[in-house]
Amino acid sequence: MRVTLQLILKRMAAAALTLLLVSIIIFTITSLLPGDAAQAALGQNATAAAVAALRARLGLDQPVLWRYLHWLGGLLTGHPGYSYSNGLPVSAIISKRLPQSLLLAAATTVVSVPFALTLGILAAMYRGSWLDRALSTTTLAMVAVPEFLVATAGVLIFAVKLQWLSALTFVLDHPTPLEFLRSYALPVLSLCFVVTAQMARMTRAAVIDQLSQPYAEMAALKGVGSARVVLTHALPNAVGPIANAIALSLSYLLGGTIIVETIFDYPGLARLMVDAVSYRDMPLLQACAMIFLAAYLGLVLIADICAIVSNPKLRRP
């Protein structure tokens, strides 16, 4: 148990260091972007005088290093600064958007993970059969179809033609389950297309890998049914790679949903970040980047912990 705890602590320390290093990289890269918040805000109306005045008000005339330290200090004390583009506190903006992103991600996870695992395990159990081939082809096709196509086709059929579902995803204050379904069905469906295929294929590969091990063959030779071999013998050993595949897919759901957010006009974090880039709103952009990074590291960490806990071999390096 101590060894496990040490391993986990080590991982967490590494994650913290990664966060710090990446914060430097983010800050450097964002300051390399051509133009700044003052120019972006004034757009076509940016005269030299107007830009200089706005720049001074936003503190953009300060040296970069000073701005970085100021920002990092603020971040550590929970004050990520004020948005350049609308003057609101970054924390206030993000606290409105983050729950929306998490809600969409959670809904997609609830649908896609069990579905993907079932598909992957079925394909592994009946590998080589027509079912496996059909599932493989389908999942490959799902990976290949771009999500804007799925989303747009879904809107055209279910929203415009049949009018069953909503073409936009509204943020509802107290939705009934039916309202929620109407509003979220299409974006969740489009996102499931992207992530399910990935997870199902990885699950299949991991389970098949275990099934080809001698212990699985032994179990089968001893007369254990194929379902039991897969579920109680192979699957526990495949938890590590599967958890990693799930973590990678889910990390996509927080920051990679830009297309779905754009098509369904959903107020999530990904669109916020793209806005932040186009308006050179550095405090907001950096805060978003840090959230995505933290979420990614968190998910990978959880996957690692799952792997370590489920596999005693990993505890004895």
Place this chain on the structure above:
Amino acid sequence: MKYHQPRDAIRQAADLKRRQVLHGFAAAGALAATGRFGLAGAETPRKGGRIRVSSVSSSIADTLDPAKGALSTDYARHYMIYSGLTQFDSRLSAQPGLAVTIDSGDATLWTVKLRQGVEFHDGKPLMPEDVVYTLSRLKDPATGSQVLAIASQFADVRATGPREVQIRLAAPNVDLPVILADSHFLIIQNGTTDFRTGIGTGPYRCVDFNPGVRTLGRRNPNYWKPGKPYLEEIELIGISDESSRVNAMLAGDVQLINGVNPRSLQRIRSSSGHTIHETQSGQYTDLIMRQDASPTDSPEFVLAMKHLLDRDEILQAVFLGHAVLGNDQPVPPSSRYYCPDIPQRRYDPDRARFLLRKAGLPRTRLAVFASPAAEYSVDIATLLQESAMHAGLDLHVDRVPPDGYWSNCWMKHRLTFGNINPRPTVDMLFSLFFRSNSPWNESGWKNSRFDALLLASRSERDEARRKEMYWEMQRLVHDCGGVGIPAFINFIDASDRRLRGYFPIPIGGLMGYNFAEYVWLDE
């Protein structure tokens, strides 16, 4: 003021002149009849109902500060919550708003009489101090105002009575009443610095404002126009993806949209529940030839390029006919100051080839910068490249992403594209984009005759003479200006068929962004 006992003839003449007061509102009654109630007059607007409206963009930069409004969604939001001293009618003339009269003797010192009994959404009455505060902060560079250049002509704004404000301009400008109808000049409360909520005197109260997500307005029962507005609630959102926007309307999730691409019209027409609103406007996308760089400063080169714009082809292929032919001058045919007797410039590759040779530029390779930021410019540039080949000019289209285009590319290179939205007055259009020392003089074109005419026209109160000046200025820009204007782009909106009360105000889509106070739902 004593008008009797004049001391001498000069004084007498001056007094006479002073008595010819310039009224800001021209023929208000007649215009209201044709503009506002022309079609909708037959029906009685129904009260109640809620609609959702989608404009073309929405982001964290959304603002409730009229001074900072930069995009159509901002303008629509501001007209929903705030009111101006004046309002546009369908011919872009000024009509009374919060000001009941706005008069001047010399077009420099203007007296504004405020409407009585107007209340802000928080119950405070409208005071002259609110007007003074609003207009004064627009010329403070620290405000970050989008109209700094225009507001800098307010030399002095002061309250001169319980319902009176005086605006002294730095130089005469007869167009002030029209300028004040622009959304950036909408009146906010004295001392407002926090724009998280919007307190205005407009038709709808701001119930929820979430930048990048939505603005929710609820009917202001104390609106200063009795009986208006009609709807109970308006939710304003912005869907940047055009096909999503059209889909959302066809699916019934939104009832009014703007920025419809001509390519989507077929789909909207085939729906029985929806209708299209198309408005001819002064919006244009122009080819900019910098006059301070070689070879674009050569008059032959400029003329050759203007002849290489295949306007008919652009009109059909790029706009599918939903635009009006342009003639390299910025005043659209729909304007009352449009000069009709300038011959239409046509596509003429032979003449262009001759001109290019004359300029000593045969077989030159040149880059032209186009970007989705300047609407339709990539398509126009592609067609131009094709036509240039016929004249022996090797144009290379450099496609630039919209992000950062205006600050890093527009007007910075020799050949770029701009996109100019309609301006309420010809004076504003000329002053911003063609006056020699304007920072947005897109091509860096310098013409002293043009500048002199511009200055003179601002104080010219005789409509006929002013028109003559504007005509000459249009000829100057057409003949030797550094921009090629192939077409004026129509605004295309679409709405649910049950939405009534719509009439075009050609300053922009969504009834010049003023839809909120006029539209109603017919269930």
